[in-house]
Amino acid sequence: MVRRSLKEEWFAAIAAIQFLTRLPIPVVVPFEPRVLARSVxxxxxxGLAIGVLTAGLAWLLSFVLPLWPASILTLAVWLGLSGGLHLDGWMDTADGVLSHRSRERMLDIMKDSRVGAMGAAAAILLLMLKASLLVELMGYGITALLPALIAASCYGRTAMALAIVGWPPARKTEGLGPLFNGVNKRWTAVNYVLSVVFCYIILNVNGVNEINSLSISIVASLFMSLIVWGFGGWLARKLGGLTGDTYGAINEAVEAAILLLAVIGVRLWL
Structure with a gap:
């Protein structure tokens, strides 16, 4: 029984990494609804894997390139590590929700593989914001950059979990939303705690004392929760629930917001 349970947890952990990243992990995992639900x-x-790899690259590039080219290359790798999955959701969500059509029409627009004007504009603005924030963080060195990138990546994925359990799927029988119907709040709580712990450890390793590390981690988690509640609630009211695209959009919004919070915090702190 214990062995079976450990195997299920192992599959769930690998499924999370395989589903949300393009990292080559040579393990065959059954992508069944039960495994996907537990992977949350x-x-x-x-997020930790993406954050560590991206921050390490950014730190190295900051030694050999000016900050703006280093930031853009870092952003390109950050995007590549997730396969553009969440940015695609951000663009589709912008195309649909900002069309101001009926609920059914908005959902149809979001299913269209073509990118519209609002999706393109939203992507450009988001990438410009992220790039400029990375430039600012790179200027303060690895002590600011590493915690910010890891926190953004981890809390972005926690935000998706909160959205999954917080609102029903807008489409009942298609898309990614119904695949996560079996997610329960206990697994989401584990997700939440992991993000706080990862953020705390990285801050502490980078020289921030225990009390401040814990305080910053908790503030960041509350900030993330507020964004999910506001942005996710608005999307759910517009669409009658959430979709896989909106989960990606929420992740992108939280990542950008955590980077922004980090820049504000560093400027006030230092």
């Missing part, structure tokens, strides 16, 4: 608890592991 381990979404922050994917």
């Amino acid at each position: 608890a381990y979404f922050p592991l994917a």
